[in-house]
Amino acid sequence: MNNSKKTNIKFVPIFAMLLLILNQILTYSVTPPNSGGQPMRYLLYWLMFLISSIGTNLIVLYLGFTSRQTKNSIKKLSKIYFYLICIGLFGVIFSVVAFKSFASQDLWLLLFPISHNDFPLASSILLWYVFGSLISKYIHKLSQTTMNSILLFIPWLFIFMPFLFGKQLWSIDSGNSFVWVGILFLLGILFGEENILSKIRSKSKIITLVIILLALPLLLKISPLSVPAANLHSRLYSNYSLPMFFISIIIFSLFISFKTIKYSKHKIIKSLPINWLFLSAYFFTQLPTIAYRLSNDLHLKYKISSVKWLLQILIIFLSVVITVFILTFIIEKLSHLAKINKTINNLSISYSDLNRTPYLIKEIFINNWRSLFVILIGLFLTYIQILSVYILTESPFKMSFLKDVITTSSQQILLSTIIFYLFFVLIFGIFNRYWYALIFSTGVFVIISVAEVLKISLRDEPILPADLSMITAMNELLKMVNPIVIIVALIFIIILFVSSILLEKRFNNIYNRSNWKKRVTFILIPLIVFSGSFFINHNNSLPKIVFKAFGVQPLFYDQTGGARVNGPVIQFINNIDTKIMNKPAGYSKKNIEKIMKKYDNSAKNINKTRKSSLSNQTIIFTLSESFSDPNRVPNLKVSPNPIPYLTKLKKQTSSGLMLSSGYGGGTANMEWQSLTGLSLSNLSPTLPTPYTQLVPSQKISPAFTDLFDSKIAIHPFNASLYNRINVFKKFGFNKFYYDGSKYKLTYKKRIGSSPYISDESAYKNTLKIINQKHSGSRFIQLSTMQNHMPFTDYYPNAKSFKISGSAFSKDSKSSIETYSQGLNYTDKSLKKFITKINKIHKPVTIVWYGDHLASLYNKDSMSKYGIPLHETDYFIYNNQTKKITHSNKVVSPYSFSALALKADNIKVSPYYALITNVTEDLPAMTIDPTSSQSNSLNGSNIFVSENGKKIKSSSLTKKQKQLLHDYRLIQYDLTAGKQYSAHWAQQKIK
Structure with missing residues (x-):
């Protein structure tokens, strides 16, 4: 006989919910204390964890106990799914609003909840719950003797025997196990049928419970725990162990034994769906995004006082409890809204529907085949x-490519398919014809594919938004394409056009056309979504968060x-939001002409004291990959x-520190600044890589190379990154030596097992070119590769340098040793x-500099040490004058051209008169290095003094x-404007 109506059993879900929440917080947000270092906190933590772990046991016992009262439990599956969707969406929204991120998996599990095993307990409970009423009815028909026998048999076989033998006899390896859940569920049913728990006096239960609880600290001292809570599997401490089983049964029986508590009849309290609270708490705390936040953003610091430790646990606990109560209340109210309630009821199934499963699947397919067909085509x-x-x-082609596409780009394929589907919806809203919309959408994507193949074949670069401006030169573009390709494309377009007409006529009546309200919706929703493309590179914007969730990597340095x-579509979208630079006040042709005239005069004044010209001069810009003195890194000693x-040389020649705009990367940006004289910090945050996002779209790209007769670039690596081949061509380089170019590198020696060509070989290649006969001035751009990441144990004697300090983690020590040997x-x-x-x-003049620090110093705070972690070494050396024009000067890469001309006492052109003035009269400007732990965004412009301190722009003189x-x-004007000054910036020195 089931007496649940006369007991406090209805409060079990609330109690179980509270225990579950505490258990999840202790699992994810708290590092288990060490028994030796913090004995009291160790005992307190594990006591709380072990007791709270029985929350799941209690809810399963409760579901079994009340199963006879639960009518048509299978019909509640649709409402359970509604709860999951609501809580899952809340988790995504919470992560986006609070932490500016989420993962595509968070959306995927809403469609396929069991696909990633994120809700193992719910999966195990599901079948027992669905068929619980049937099982309960069957057990109810059994005799008293049979039920008593089962009550003895189940605990002995499934709990006592595994405990005695210390073996997992029935594959019960967690409290989420299907077998373990079944045991508790059946016991709950039997407890509901038999009054065995009620027959035991409450006093005896309490005494037994107290004894077990007092024994737990003793057990924890005798057999201490040193594993993470999530990995706890023990016959003494797991929630499926004998001691925890006893605690679960005793506490559950106490709810049955005590007299009914009268609770408030307030409308809100009465309307609170008690039975759904545990489900809400479980779904909420098990969401991957919430579990991640608890483990990372809300994880408690280890070294805090015990009082503060307990207080922080309590704050997180109360916050989650309140959130769960509010969520449950809101979701329950939503479920009673007419339209939502109707949908839930329509989606519900009955036991009789199980016999019709194949027909139901067929019906779902018939009703949705058109959408499924669009999705399949998009995929x-x-x-x-x-x-x-x-x-x-x-x-060459490999069969493994077929698999690699899926393994490396599965999320991006899914996102591109969503984009394709939305594009189809937009076209369908316009035409209101299924086949027209589908064929048109397919045609557009096929044309994109063909254009992508042609562009990469011709230019080694994908289609970019800048290419749209070339539509006006269609005749010239078509001349570059094989006529056969054009003919095939035209035939394909004709086939698509004819097919759409025939299909529309043939299948015209198999679907209903949409009314104007739906058509407006079909047009507006895709347009709103696609408008996000214009904010895709804005920091913390929703489109950027969504792209990041789907694993999209912009890879601006390698388009x-x-x-x-x-995929071509997503990469194209990545490049739409590229505002080059904010327009300064007063930009006009008239003002640009005034500035040009102003620095025409400045050049004349500077040249009065300059005696040399560039004729027969050789200037070498040497970018030394990842080079920076490690002993300048805060909290590090090598x-x-x-x-x-280098330390000695810097004291004998013009030298100082360069402010890098990157940390661990950004080589091409330092090249761009040094070659153009322009500052990266003036550009928009949406343009992080000028080589790939700016230079291709510039009609004219003025550079330091314009001053020279001969221009040569050397890069002892392949040139696929950063669009260097096309950029250097646009900058006027006559030859580009790289690994794989038609201009062969003579020296390609590597050190040890390093995959990179050594600096010694890079310098030998440079010397070979210097010694070649030539007339006139010559410029050489050398970008080395020897010290590029990763810093694996390449070198045979890397351990010859002793590393000490607190700037690095243990994992980084070996890498720093390798890096130091490379230096x-x-x-x-x-x-x-x-x-x-x-x-x-x-x-011969050498401008030599390191491009950025290696990203090895992960224990140094960027907010505190941002500037020194972005300072690299540089020097300017001339083989004839050996004159020191300055020492210990802090500069940015855009100053190197002016400094090189000054070091050789060479006259300047008007544009380089401007760069000279900027170099000499303004503090060095750069991106704010303290704004990010890695690479900061453009636009966060700061000035840095000679002693490495920030200077506010308001502190500048008039x-x-x-x-x-x-x-x-x-x-x-040169980058985003009308280029009134482009030819002026390119003029040679007179």
């Missing part, structure tokens, strides 16, 4: 697009690689000094290089502010 087209890029960029990983020669090799190679340069009987404004106007 297929996106897969083919990405595979095509793979084949073009990863030759073709981006198309290979993300001994002996790995770069003794030492560079230092020795540099000494040989300078020695050879000194023997050359013609003027003259400095005017100079800065002139500089920004010219930069805007």
Whole structure:
């Protein structure tokens, strides 16, 4: 006989909910204390954890106990799913609003809840709950003796025997196990039928419970725990162990035994869906996004006082409890709204429907085949697009490509399919014809695929928004394409057009056309979604958060690689939101002409004291990959000094520190600044990589190379990254030596097992070019690769440097040792290089600099040490004058051209008169290095003094502010404006 109506059993879900929430917080947000270091906190933590772990046991016992009262439990599956959707969406919204991120998995599990096993307990309970009333009815018919026998048999076989033998006899390895849930569910049914728990006196239960609870601390001392809570599997402590089973049964029986508590009859309290509270709490705390936040953003610090520790646990606990109560109340109210309630009822199934499962699946397919067909076509087209890029960029073809596309780009394929589907919906809203919309959408995506293949084949670059401006030059574009391709494309378009007409006529009557309200909705929703493309690179914007959730990597430094990983459509969208630069006040042709005239005069004044010209001069810009003195890194000591020669050389020549705009990356941005004289910090945050996002769209790209007769670039690596081949061509380089180019690198030696060509070989290649006969001025851009990440144990004697300090983690120590050895090799190679340069009987000037620090110092706070973690070494050396024009000067890369001309006492052109003024009269400007733990965004412009301190722009003098404004106007004109000053910036020195 079931006496649940006369007991406090209805409060079990609330109590179980509270225990579950506490258990999840202790699992995710708290690191288990050590029994030796914090004995009292250790006992308190594990006592709370073990007791709270029985919350899941109690709810299963409760469901079994009340199963006879639960009518048509299978019909509640649709409402359970409604709860999951609501709570899942709340989790996504919470993560987006509070933490500016979520994962596509958070949406996927709403459609396929059991696909990732995120809700193991719910999955185990489901079948027992659905068929609980049937099982309960069957057990009810059994005799008293049979039920008593089962009550003895189940605990003995499934609980006592595994405890005695210490083996998992029935594959019960967690409290979520289907077998364990079944045991508790059946016991709950039997407890509801028999009054066995009620027959035991409450006093005896309480005494037994107290004894077990007092024994737990003793057990914890005798057999201490040292595993993470999530990995706890023990016959003493797991919630499926004998002690925890006893505690669960005793507490459950106490709810049955005590007299009914009269609770408030207030309308809100009465309307609170008690039975749904545990479900809400379970779904909420098990959501991957919530579990992640509890584990990371809300994780308690280990070294805090016990009082503060308990207080923080209590605060998180109460916050989650309140959230669950509010969520449950709101969801329950929503479920009673007419339309939602009708949908829930329509989706509900009965036991009789199980016999009709094949027919139901068929009916679902028939009702939704058109949408499914669109999705399948979208998946297929996106897969083919990405595979095509793979084949073009990863030759020769391998069968593994077919699998690689799915394994590396599954999320991006899904996102592209969503974009395809929305595009179809938009076209369908316009035409109100299914086949017209489908064929048109398919045609557009096929054309994109073909255009992508052609563009990559011709330019080694995917389709970008800048290419749309070339539509006006369609005749010239078509001349570049094989006529056969054009003919095939035209035939394909005709076939699509005819097919759409025939299909529309043939299947015209198999679907209902939409009314005007639906059509407006079909048009508006995709347009609203697609408008997000214009904010895709805005920091913390919703479109950027969504793209990040689907694993989209913009890869602006490697656009073709981006198309290979993300697909052509997504990579195109990545490049839509690229505002180049904010327009400075007063931008006009008239004002630009005034500035040009102003610095025409400035050039004349500077040149009065300059005696030399560029004729027969050789200037080398040497970018040394990841080079920076590690002993300048805060909280780090490397001994002996790995770069003794450079340390000495910097004292003998013009030298100082360069402000890098990157940390661990951004090489091309330093190149761009040094070659153009423009500052990255003036650009928009949506344009992080000028080489791929800016230079291709510029009609004219003024650069330092414009001043020279001969321009040569050397990069001892492949040139696929950063669009260097096309950029250097636009900058006027005559030759580009790289690994795989038609201009062969003579020296390609590597050190140890390093995959990168050594700096010694890079310098030898440079010397070979310097010694070649030539007339006139010459510029060489050398970008080395030896010290590029990762810093694996490449070198045979990397352990010769001792690393100490608190700037790095244990995992980084070996990498820093390898890195330091690499610097030492560079230092020795540099000494040989300078020695050879000194023997050359013609003027050679070297501007040598490190592009950024290696990202190895993960224990140093960027907010505290941002500036020193972005300072690299540089020097300017001339083999004939050896004159020191400055020392210990802090500069940015855009100043190197002006500093090189000054070091050689070379006259300047008007544009470089402007750069000279900016270099000499303004503090060095850069991106704010303290605004991010890695690479900061453009636009966060700061100034840095000679002693490495930030300077506010408001502290600049009136003259400095005017100079800065002139500089920004010219930069805007050259990059985002009308280019009134482009030819002026390109003119040679007179």
